[in-house]
Amino acid sequence: MTTNEILSQLISLGLKGDKVAFVRQASKLARSYDSMGLPELASAIRGSIQDKNTFNLQKVSRSTSPIFERLDTLPVDKETKFDLADVTQPSSEIQLPLLKDSTLKKIKEFLTFTERAKELKDAGLGVTSSMILYGPPGCGKTLTSKYIASCLNLPLLTARCDSLVSSYLGSTSKNIRQLFEYASKAPCVLFLDELDSLAKARDDQHELGELKRVVVSLLQNIDNLPEETILIAASNHENLLDSAVWRRFEYRISIGLPDFEVRKQLFEQYSNIKATYDDFVDDLAEISSGLNCSFIEQCCLRSERHALVYNNKQIDTRFLVEAILEAKGVTFDEEDNLLIKIVTTLREYNPKRFTIRKIAKILGLSNAKVSRLTKNYREIL
Numbered sequence: 001m002t003t004n005e006i007l008s009q010l011i012s013l014g015l016k017g018d019k020v021a022f023v024r025q026a027s028k029l030a031r032s033y034d035s036m037g038l039p040e041l042a043s044a045i046r047g048s049i050q051d052k053n054t055f056n057l058q059k060v061s062r063s064t065s066p067i068f069e070r071l072d073t074l075p076v077d078k079e080t081k082f083d084l085a086d087v088t089q090p091s092s093e094i095q096l097p098l099l100k101d102s103t104l105k106k107i108k109e110f111l112t113f114t115e116r117a118k119e120l121k122d123a124g125l126g127v128t129s130s131m132i133l134y135g136p137p138g139c140g141k142t143l144t145s146k147y148i149a150s151c152l153n154l155p156l157l158t159a160r161c162d163s164l165v166s167s168y169l170g171s172t173s174k175n176i177r178q179l180f181e182y183a184s185k186a187p188c189v190l191f192l193d194e195l196d197s198l199a200k201a202r203d204d205q206h207e208l209g210e211l212k213r214v215v216v217s218l219l220q221n222i223d224n225l226p227e228e229t230i231l232i233a234a235s236n237h238e239n240l241l242d243s244a245v246w247r248r249f250e251y252r253i254s255i256g257l258p259d260f261e262v263r264k265q266l267f268e269q270y271s272n273i274k275a276t277y278d279d280f281v282d283d284l285a286e287i288s289s290g291l292n293c294s295f296i297e298q299c300c301l302r303s304e305r306h307a308l309v310y311n312n313k314q315i316d317t318r319f320l321v322e323a324i325l326e327a328k329g330v331t332f333d334e335e336d337n338l339l340i341k342i343v344t345t346l347r348e349y350n351p352k353r354f355t356i357r358k359i360a361k362i363l364g365l366s367n368a369k370v371s372r373l374t375k376n377y378r379e380i381l
Helices: 003-016 019-035 039-050 101-115 117-122 141-151 171-184 209-223 243-247 260-268 280-287 293-310 317-327 335-349 356-363 367-380
Strands: 086-088 130-134 156-160 188-193 229-235 251-254
Touching (some): 019 039, 101 141, 130 141, 280 317, 280 335, 280 356, 317 335, 317 356, 335 367, 356 367
Parallel strands (some): 156 188, 188 229
Antiparallel strands (some): 086 156
16 A cells, blocks of 8 residues: 555545544554655654544543553452553654564564454455564564554553462463453553463473463463454563464564674664764674674663763773673773783684774774784783
8 A cells, every 4th residue: 555545544534533543544654654764754643643632543542442441450460469461551752673674574564464454354364463572682572562562552561471470279370361351351462571481382391280281271362362452472482482372473573683784773873983983883783793782772871871971972982892892791800901802802803804903993092002912912822
């Protein structure tokens, strides 16, 4: 569907007063503008959707949605008295994390199919309403679930699966049932975080019979979810999941460690870092290979704070590189040997990229100084 066709439908739905369909089309238009390279316009549309004065079109509000009327009565674990889930309202400020293009394509497809669920159902093609995100921690699985819920303008009901597990016989299955019954009473996105803690393979000889019955209970509740409830799960250990649980998710999307291009984009978000020297961002993307998005963002923020407090807002390139290497597990024991350790680590990591001249530029040293540091290291060995 072209942008003009979406606009035409949007006007028609607005005139008819079809609030839910109007918001869905508006969200679709926002994503269309995103893909056209017009993020400001897309953000403005999402902001209008959230504005309670905009045609009174909130698809989700305390006055119109039962799930918000029941916020004070979230399901509770009878043993701990803690809520089994948290509710997050959709927000236009939530942005999709930086991901590989192939991953973004699958997520956008899922959103499109979900928005056009009625059309697909009428054509006898079924409804796509389940997704599992898997991969190492810190790569954007939770943020992706928040983004999807906000795009659909639905509340996000987040449950940490390890908190559903009870020490009392049969109580875990009851917690699962309570959670799913709650999520079934109004349209929402149900997000099961750390699913592997609840749905381990039933052929695992180390698991007790009770936990195997829990998997059966989980499967039954997934099968009974209404089409209006979107199910998203996340796992850091997808290889531990029961195969039947794995098959319940129509979309199985790997969110792995950021590749070189994504790492570059992460560093480019920080203007002070980008403004150092021409290919510094490329150098950082190379050095940070193997780090997740969270670690990279932590290093950038730490460097920005250091620049503001100690360096007149100027990025200390040596400080940032040191922070990245520390995040990768490199230890710096003595201040006297710190420079030697940075120089030798970079040289050993990629000698073609990190030449004596390049390292001197990063550390703010002369070429001769870097050469001496390299020589001193060889003498120590």
